[in-house]
Amino acid sequence: MALTMNMDSAKAELLLRAALLDDASNVAERLAALSAEISVDDDGEAWISLDMDLWPEGKDSPEAEAIGKMLWLEIEWSSTSGTFPFAWPGLGEHVDKTKDYFRMVLDAYGGQKPTDNA
Numbered sequence: 001m002a003l004t005m006n007m008d009s010a011k012a013e014l015l016l017r018a019a020l021l022d023d024a025s026n027v028a029e030r031l032a033a034l035s036a037e038i039s040v041d042d043d044g045e046a047w048i049s050l051d052m053d054l055w056p057e058g059k060d061s062p063e064a065e066a067i068g069k070m071l072w073l074e075i076e077w078s079s080t081s082g083t084f085p086f087a088w089p090g091l092g093e094h095v096d097k098t099k100d101y102f103r104m105v106l107d108a109y110g111g112q113k114p115t116d117n118a
Contacts, residue, residue: 009040012071016040016048019063027101028054028092037080045074052079054092 020033032054040046046068048061057079068075086105095101106112 007071009042012040012046012073013038015067015071016046016064016075019067020048020050020061022063023059023061026093027095027098028090029056029059030098031092040073044072045076046071047076047078049078049080052081053090055079 016038017033017036020036021030024030024033032050035051035054037049038046048064065075067073086109088105088108091104091108092101095104
């Protein structure tokens, strides 16, 4: 029995996001990869938009480009601003662990406890 991949845009987007995570070198870049707007169409084009406060301007993602080539996708890169959930997005550039990053965020917010705004 032969397996079929059944590749679709959702699977391609997931692979591209995972590739961005592979290229992320700190918490800020991982947050950028996780929150990136990624879309893939049936014509072989993909769009990746990263928050410029989290992903350094000019930083490439060789892993995402490699996945794009494997999927025969042409990737169009862009950036957004203001999608970051906390003040001081630059804090994430200085730490590798999310708990250390969030401790810095809590300290910056004066030790506030997380609240449910629902």
